[in-house]
Amino acid sequence: MKTQLPENPGRSKSLVRTQQVIDRILAAKTIDEIIIGARDRILSLFDAQKIIIYAYDAHRHEIFTRFLKGSDIKEQRLPAGSSNIPGFVVSVMRTVCINDVYDASELASVHPSLGFDRSWDESTGFRTTGMMSVPVLFEKEVLGALVITNPKGKKGFSRKEVDLLESIGRRIGICFKDKLQLSHPLRFAYLLDNNLISHDDLKKAMELSRERKISGEIILMDRYHISKKDIGICLAHYFGCRFYDFEDQVFVTPENVKGINLDYLRRVCWIPVAIEKNILVVAIDDPFNVKTAEVRGLVNTRNIEFRVALATDILKAIDTIAKGGMQKDGSVSDILEELKIGSEEIGEEDETAIREDAGVIVRLVHQLIIDGYNAGASDIHIEPDKSRKSTQIRFRIDGQCLPYQTLPLNYNRELVSRIKILANLDISEKRLPQDGKIKFQYTNKALELRIATIPTVMGENMVMRILASSKPLPLSQLGLSQLNLMLLEKIIQFPYGIILVVGPTGSGKTTSLHSVLGHINTPERKIWTAEDPVEITQQGLCQVEVRPKIKYTFAAALRSFLRADPDVIMIGEMRDLETAGIAVEASLTGHLVLSTLHTNSAPETVTRLFDMGIDPFNFADALLGILAQRLVRRLCEKCKVPYHPTMAEFDFLVTAYGGKEAFKELNIDYSEGLKLYRSPGCNACNQAGYKGRIALHELLTATPSIKQILQKNATVNAIRQQAIKEGMRSIHQDGIAKVFAGFTDYRQVKMASITL
Secondary structure: OOOOOOOOOOOOHHHHHHHHHHHHHHOOOOHHHHHOOOHHHHHOOOOEEEEEEEEEEOOOOEEEEEEEEOOEEEEEEEEOOOOOHHHHHHHHOOOEEEOOOOOHHHHHHHOOOOOOOOHHHHHHOOOOOOEEEEEEEEOOEEEEEEEEEEEOOOOOOOHHHHHHHHHHHHHHHHHHHHHHHHHOOHHHHHHHHOOOOOHHHHHHHHHHHHHHOOOHHHHHHHHOOOOHHHHHHHHHHHHOOOEOOOOOOOOOOOHHHOOOOHHHHHHHOEEEEEEEOOEEEEEEOOOOOOOHHHHHHHHOOOOEEEEEOOHHHHHHHHHHHHOOOOOOOOOHHHHHHHOOOOOOOOOOOOOOOOHHHHHHHHHHHHHHHHHHHHOOEEEEEEEEEOOOOEEEEEEEEOOEEEEEEEEEHHHHHHHHHHHHHHOOOOOOOOOOOEEEEEEEEEOOEEEEEEEEEEEEOOEEEEEEEEEEOEOOOOHHHOOOOHHHHHHHHHHOOOOOEEEEEEOOOOOOHHHHHHHHHHHHOOOOOOEEEEEOOOOEOOOOEEEEEOEHHHOEOHHHHHHHHHOOOOOEEEEOOOOOHHHHHHHHHHHHOOOEEEEEEOOOOHHHHHHHHHHHOOOHHHHHHHEEEEEEEEEEEEEOOOOOEEEOOOHHHHHHHHHHHOOHHHHHHHOOOOOOOOOEEEOOOOHHHOOOOEEEEEEEEEEEEOOHHHHHHHHOOOOHHHHHHHHHHOOOOOHHHHHHHHHHOOOOOHHHHHHHOOOO
């Protein structure tokens, strides 16, 4: 872009030089090229000592400049306001000329509170005298300020110099508007501050963004592998509002959006996405530029919360609505309204009574699964109750069943039948329990649901367990104590033997096993796994899903593995004597075997296997260790607060741990600085005080003395006492240790374990 100065036949060399400087400014590709690279060129047009170019950060209400220090680019910031001259110029959007910046009376003549920031002079030894500052404007928008100081050989600046600097300020305004809109260097300050990208790479990304006319966020995610989560945090920091990720949330088109022209929404790049607690949530790509009055007028409500979102996601959502995709979906409450539930009761056995609502039932099941997944539910329970003529739907979240929705009883049959069809179950069989699976695709996430139906006197009960594909956790993130982590890392390095992870359904056994496999998964090892189903996939593992219906059981899979040159074998569960027997034999013949069992504690696992018929001598020789675990609710990190426990509470926990002698291993004394934690509840945890879960562990390692008593077919109590004597921490004790560490409270520990 080239801007010509007015034609003048007697144009001087200085005007030609001015034109050249302006052309160079307009050719700049980045903000830094203007702030750092253009200074000397502009200064050459004036008989002065120094020039500074400031850009305006409207979000922080600050001005900033950049300068080179060695090979690094440094940044200096000043508040926009009367505490400094360029900040004042940005605030009032007019030129200010001062003959002596140290003259308080001259500053006061411009504005009573106008000040001069002396920090630069004091740090460099430079003495500022006169100063001229003009705003950098684009039309009526202020984007920064130019500052020229210390005119040479004269006092103050001429009118001609003021006009020239204001003209240059307008030209820089054109560049600032262009470059700030295209590259948003401040927008990505979070990435720089947290070393997620280098300054050079960010600069290249923004140049590429401008060249290809693609948003900087997309370039950063696709080319520089910045995660969408980090981009979301970055935008939330910059705009001062929450980030809305369409992939992680249920996108529901509220009633308020109906009738709004979709072409208009594409042009302004915002869209209403949900209603939360009577507040309309609006996703927008630039919350700074939104005309809130215009939005309120269109959506007919004053209670609006703006959340920043990626423009590509917003436009994709608008296109989805245009195709009719989202208009069919809605909240479960909205779908239930479509069922036209009336007072007339429909018989449960009437096969045709509500067939006209089949399409709505399909959407109801679909939305039920999505809501359960987004709520973080591990299970969805569908529970008919003939006495109340209703069907209760509950979600199990963080180990606790919570009411979600209530349906009339006459829709239970249609709901269960639809799920049976998806799981390839017999819809006519209502007298026997059935098990099945559903493959479910939600956005770009593959879900698998285990289905279990059980006939009850109240009707056919159903449970759907949600299994989302995930990645293994590192061992260090399992919540193991330092001693347990050290012992577990030791025993999993043995070339052969058997390691068991035990606990009830949903206690995280599979997660722990895959963390172990991830730790020992190296190119030198051949690892086979048999699972039902495969919940976590890992590169380098040979993973098999068993199919009992065709008689491909855990035992059958294990036999085939032994012919496939394994080093490590993982069996999803030892359900019967045949599987357990083959696993023990495999561990005695040079293989490391990992498996799970449904038992309450590590010592009880031994007697359970002996009761199944496992030979005590073989098992004692094969055993390396047994890890028992439970999941308890974690205190909400957002609202948990410390408190000083009473002496009585401290003594109670000491006694529950096993007495003073046992408690000494924690090395915790009662003092004024001792803190426990409680959570009063907040919006982040839905006022529950808990969010997420943490594991409690009990690790029994097969020491020589333990092996000796196992060969004698010892009782559970004898095994436990010997293990504790050798340093094993029980699940209850591990829970109390985590109470003192601030992860949970004793109420949760008590619900998950038994005091010994």
